[in-house]
Amino acid sequence: MSRPDRDVMLCRDCCCGTDKHPRTDHDGQRDALLAMDGVAGVRVRVVDCLDQCDRSNVVLVRDFTGGRRPVDTWLGGVLDPRATERVVDWVSEGGELPRELEPHRFGQNRRGR
Numbered sequence: 001m002s003r004p005d006r007d008v009m010l011c012r013d014c015c016c017g018t019d020k021h022p023r024t025d026h027d028g029q030r031d032a033l034l035a036m037d038g039v040a041g042v043r044v045r046v047v048d049c050l051d052q053c054d055r056s057n058v059v060l061v062r063d064f065t066g067g068r069r070p071v072d073t074w075l076g077g078v079l080d081p082r083a084t085e086r087v088v089d090w091v092s093e094g095g096e097l098p099r100e101l102e103p104h105r106f107g108q109n110r111r112g113r
């Protein structure tokens with residue numbers, strides 16, 4: 001795939017995807033997100049620590065559809081199946097972040113410039 005329309009980075013390292021969140025189905029979350037990879041302009045990658053461990057599980061969505069500069073949306077506390085499902089729906093369909101995911105959104109860190 002050349003440059004995707006949307007690039008999804010699922011963090012998996014020291015906090016995201018670990019026993020720090022023992023009730024989360026981390027494998028299920030990873031599989032649900034990876035199922036979008038290569039479909040309809042979406043690329044999904046599992047990445048190392050995004051330096052936002054306090055907000056684990058972290059998902060960064062980089063949207064290239066709006067012009068030259070990508071728009072980053074940082075999501076934290078993505079721990080339950082419903083939130084994961086909403087992320088999948090939103091990334092697949094595009095558009096504005098659904099209201100249900102707003103509580104998960106946070107500002108950029110130094111890697112998000």
Ligand code: FES
Binds near residue numbers: 015048052056058
């Ligand atoms: S392990 Fe995900 S932000 Fe650090």
